[in-house]
Amino acid sequence: MDGDSNRREFARASWANVLGNAVKIVVEGAAGLAFGSVALIADAAHSIADLVASIVVLVWGRTAFDGPDDSHPHGHERIEPLTAVFVGAVIALLGLLLLSESVQGLLEPDPPEARLLLLGALAFAIADMYLVYRYTEYVNADIGSTALSALAVDCLNDIYTSIAALVGVIGVFFGAPILDPLAGALVSVFVISQGISIGRENLDYLVGAAATPTQRAQITDTLRAHPDVEGVHDLTVYYDGTVLEVEVHVEVDGNMPFREAHDIESDLVDDLRGLEDVGDAHVHLDPSGIGEWKDQPDRWHANGT
Incomplete structure (x- = not known):
């Protein structure tokens, strides 16, 4: 595909991430507030930062497809890994916040009401992020954008954190609310690792690392x-x-x-x-x-x- 086609596909995938995160925030946030689920509120809150990252990629990342000009004679290719580094930093930060919340949940358990709507909201969130992930990967198969790749990883992380919240809510139904913070702690370590990995890879691109x-x-x-x-x-x-x-x-x-x-x-x-x-x-x-x-x-x- 040419530069204009890549730019359009990049914008569509970025918009999909923006809208997917926005809908997830509304659904999970409403259910969490209605029934006192800290797990859902935390999952919705961490998607706010994902939404910000998606908006940054949408607005900033498209510049990578601009050709050389008087102020950038070698083009704008470094904009893309710069946006990916930002996304990686956001992912790592969210992982740390999730880990903190999980530890707090272990020390001071506060289980939510056992309502089926909580399970429905989490199931919707998982399906929502999976569809966004698949579409982002589909578009990026032709573009090869590191920024979109970082957003795709972020979608997977959202799925994992929602599954962790789902395990916690199921634990409430079966009298084992401790499962919520335990699952959250395990997932948070994975999320932190993914964020660091994305940041390190794209920092190499930014600083002009040598070839293998x-x-x-x-x-x-x-x-x-x-x-x-x-x-x-x-x-x-x-x-x-x-x-x-x-x-x-x-x-x-x-x-x-x-x-x-x-x-x-x-x-x-x-x-x-x-x-x-x-x-x-x-x-x-x-x-x-x-x-x-x-x-x-x-x-x-x-x-x-």
Whole structure:
């Protein structure tokens, strides 16, 4: 899909998350307040922060699909992992709040009334978040957005926290209200872990982390496969947003015509840009044998020197 189509699909998925969280808040909050369920009120309250995160992704994340301009000559790709870092931080914070509430529930039990409407509200919340999760994943299968991926994880976390609340409410029906805070504590640890994982992954994108050895090897092999390439050195591969930027010196026959050298450079750039993780590539051609490579430990030359 092109940039405009991606932007539209991104907006639809973001709106689905905004509306899904808003409806969940209303249904769970009303039932929790009506029957004194701390579990439902807490689940609805933590969805308020999810709603804020969804709105931030909706408003801010679409900027990632803007092309280069005078103020951002390399495009806006880093906006997307920045929004994902925000979502990850929100998830981790919610996990900590949920853990605190669970511990409080263990120390000072306050079970709600045993009403079937509580089960109905939780069942609705779980179905609501599952549908939003599936739609977000469906859209993101074509887009590959880290921000939407973070929202999808957040939807799963919502489902888990609602299940924890459901276990607690069922415990009330069967005379075991302690199940509510116990389930909440277990889920909260998982939620915190997910938030930290999302944040760490996207921080790598933001700070321009280096490519993995496997990615570097794939890029080197692509360059070496060209019949006119005699050497490769000064290879630098790093993340610019969620895609890789490649900078490399390639050695070719120094006596070839300039136009032929230009065509080789264009071919190499196209080959690198065709790799799945590479966004852009900058290839500098050197005449073979001038010795720039001597201090490069990962330098490759066709004759093995």
